[in-house]
Amino acid sequence: MVSTRHLVCFWCFEGIHMKTLANIAGRFREEEDGAAMIEYTVLIGLITVAVIVTVGFVGNWVTYNWKSLCTDLGPKCA
Numbered sequence: 001m002v003s004t005r006h007l008v009c010f011w012c013f014e015g016i017h018m019k020t021l022a023n024i025a026g027r028f029r030e031e032e033d034g035a036a037m038i039e040y041t042v043l044i045g046l047i048t049v050a051v052i053v054t055v056g057f058v059g060n061w062v063t064y065n066w067k068s069l070c071t072d073l074g075p076k077c078a
Helices: 004-030 033-078
Strands: none
Touching: none
16 A cells, blocks of 8 residues: 555656756747757658668569569579
8 A cells, every 4th residue: 555645745746847848848938949850860760760661662672573573584583
């Protein structure tokens, strides 16, 4: 059984973290460096997603063409 004292301390501790996060978010909002960092982070994320999708499509294209080539060549492909 958890005592009420522990629950109060837990909520106080979590409140401290929320205040810290709010302070950090407030500083990023006020400073241009924070905005630039967020913009660059989003840009890097979009580029990463584009690269992953492109590699997936190219991999599927190569696999399909390789299998077609092996089907056309018949038993010589092994």
